[in-house]
Amino acid sequence: MDRAEVNEKIRSLIEPFNKKGVAIADGTTFAGDLEFDSLTVMDFVAAIEDEFDIIISMNQQAEIETFGQLVDAVTKMVS
Amino acid sequence: MTEGVNQPDQPETVSGHTPDLFAKFDPLIAMREGLLASGVEDPFDLVMEKVLSPTRAVCNGRETILLGTYNYMGMTFDPEVIEAGKQALADFGAGTTGSRVLNGTYQGHKEVEKALCEFYAMDHAMVFSTGYQANLGIISTIAGKGDYIVLDIDSHASIWDGCKLGDAEIVPFKHNDIEAMEKRLRRIPDGAGKLVILEGVYSMLGDIAPLKEMVAVAKKHGAMVLVDEAHSMGFIGHHGRGVAEDQDCLADVDFVIGTFSKSVGTVGGFCVSNHPKFEILRLVCRPYVFTASLPPSVVATAATSIRKLMHGSNKRAHLWENSKTLHAGLKALGFQLGTEEPQSAIVAVIMPDLERGAAMWEALIEGGLYVNLARPPATPANMTLLRCSLCAEHTGEEVQTILGIFEAAGKAVGII
Ligand SMILES: Cc1ncc(COP(=O)(O)O)c(C=O)c1O
Numbered sequence: 001m002d003r004a005e006v007n008e009k010i011r012s013l014i015e016p017f018n019k020k021g022v023a024i025a026d027g028t029t030f031a032g033d034l035e036f037d038s039l040t041v042m043d044f045v046a047a048i049e050d051e052f053d054i055i056i057s058m059n060q061q062a063e064i065e066t067f068g069q070l071v072d073a074v075t076k077m078v079s
Numbered sequence: 080m081t082e083g084v085n086q087p088d089q090p091e092t093v094s095g096h097t098p099d100l101f102a103k104f105d106p107l108i109a110m111r112e113g114l115l116a117s118g119v120e121d122p123f124d125l126v127m128e129k130v131l132s133p134t135r136a137v138c139n140g141r142e143t144i145l146l147g148t149y150n151y152m153g154m155t156f157d158p159e160v161i162e163a164g165k166q167a168l169a170d171f172g173a174g175t176t177g178s179r180v181l182n183g184t185y186q187g188h189k190e191v192e193k194a195l196c197e198f199y200a201m202d203h204a205m206v207f208s209t210g211y212q213a214n215l216g217i218i219s220t221i222a223g224k225g226d227y228i229v230l231d232i233d234s235h236a237s238i239w240d241g242c243k244l245g246d247a248e249i250v251p252f253k254h255n256d257i258e259a260m261e262k263r264l265r266r267i268p269d270g271a272g273k274l275v276i277l278e279g280v281y282s283m284l285g286d287i288a289p290l291k292e293m294v295a296v297a298k299k300h301g302a303m304v305l306v307d308e309a310h311s312m313g314f315i316g317h318h319g320r321g322v323a324e325d326q327d328c329l330a331d332v333d334f335v336i337g338t339f340s341k342s343v344g345t346v347g348g349f350c351v352s353n354h355p356k357f358e359i360l361r362l363v364c365r366p367y368v369f370t371a372s373l374p375p376s377v378v379a380t381a382a383t384s385i386r387k388l389m390h391g392s393n394k395r396a397h398l399w400e401n402s403k404t405l406h407a408g409l410k411a412l413g414f415q416l417g418t419e420e421p422q423s424a425i426v427a428v429i430m431p432d433l434e435r436g437a438a439m440w441e442a443l444i445e446g447g448l449y450v451n452l453a454r455p456p457a458t459p460a461n462m463t464l465l466r467c468s469l470c471a472e473h474t475g476e477e478v479q480t481i482l483g484i485f486e487a488a489g490k491a492v493g494i495i
Contacts, residue, residue: 039460042232042251046259055266057227057248 026068154344210338210348279322284417285425313342
């Protein structure tokens with residue numbers, strides 16, 4: 001799967017968690033722009049893990065702050 | 080000699096803007112001030128001036144029924160327990176002034192470990208200075224770099240801190256969700272070590288885990304299993320060994336973590352296990368090695384208490400009775416509770432928000448009842464909870480009094 005496909009999929013997965021309809025770009029931050037709390041993060045990560053059949057450990061999550069970094073990380077895991 | 084001794088004082092130069100390290104606490108300080116400005120007594124600054132019994136104390140000048148102490152079996156004032164402590168204090172002194180692996184292992188430490196082995200019918204027991212340190216030490220030591228820890232998202236702070244202290248990959252799953260746990264175990268790369276961490280009773284809502292199914296799934300995937308039974312020891316299971324015993328899966332649990340600060344009625348923590356190499360942990364577990372051991376009086380009271388808990392079935396029955404009566408009574412009054420049915424000796428009352436939770440807490444304390452106020456972020460789903468923990472020494476009459484105080488407070492605050 002290439003980056004564009006991963007980007008597309010994660011964009012659709014994020015929708016139910018993007019309560020305020022924030023415009024998503026590579027630089028969009030989860031904690032700041034999207035105001036994700038720890039529970040939302042868990043549900044959102046679980047949705048991605050299930051979609052791509054991967055594990056994103058909390059250690060890996062700590063390195064991911066923006067939407068673009070998430071897409072990069074998942075792309076790396078699935079390719 | 081240290082290098083600095085012969086150096087002249089450095090000139091003070093502060094370059095650029097340096098933020099106050101305490102700035103990060105500003106939101107919490109503001110929240111506290113807001114709460115106290117509305118006139119409530121500070122729920123986190125209660126002083127017990129006198130302790131009359133396991134269920135009564137004088138708090139802030141008022142005689143108060145204690146319903147938030149985790150003193151489940153009421154062992155704190157047991158005459159034999161107290162006597163054992165006094166004797167050890169006289170015979171062995173006030174403290175050990177040393178680590179378990181140096182000068183801090185006394186006869187009493189060996190005896191309490193033996194009592195634990197007998198209580199759980201397991202081969203090995205290791206006693207720590209607190210339950211917090213037991214989780215910190217065992218978890219961070221056995222799961223290392225490249226290993227995976229799969230744990231329930233509602234795990235106790237000491238479990239999370241144990242994960243943080245170690246180098247393993249941390250993978251949480253939704254509370255008590257067997258399928259979510261299995262999916263994560265299935266995705267762990269081949270060859271990696273796996274540790275599943277569960278609790279018997281989750282102390283925020285007082286709910287129990289479906290350990291039988293979860294432990295079976297963990298074993299199917301080749302994981303080791305650690306269960307924290309802090310809130311079930313002495314009370315749940317035929318011998319009081321906890322939820323794993325009650326659900327008939329204790330034999331498949333590799334490590335049980337527990338504490339002396341609840342049913343045992345003193346302070347301290349432990350891990351029991353049948354793992355053949357368990358004893359090596361005494362040399363490599365830093366929160367065990369690099370801290371002083373428990374005082375002789377504490378281990379003596381703990382050993383005596385643990386041995387008495389082996390024969391506590393009457394008290395257990397009464398504690399269940401109390402839990403059921405309180406749960407049913409609060410439900411009938413219209414309070415929203417953490418579980419549909421009573422599952423442990425903890426009954427959690429869910430508050431609509433922090434303000435009314437604090438107001439309710441204050442109305443209860445003024446009515447002569449102490450419960451725990453739990454607030455985000457320690458609580459699941461950011462709830463505000465009034466946590467009630469029952470004691471085998473609460474009389475049936477006292478439970479009725481407690482319900483009366485809840486009714487009056489709930490009406491005054493407008494929650495029911
Ligand atoms: C689930 C759980 N584990 C561990 C602990 C820590 O126990 P201790 O008070 O002995 O540090 C507690 C209690 O605070 C607990 O609730």
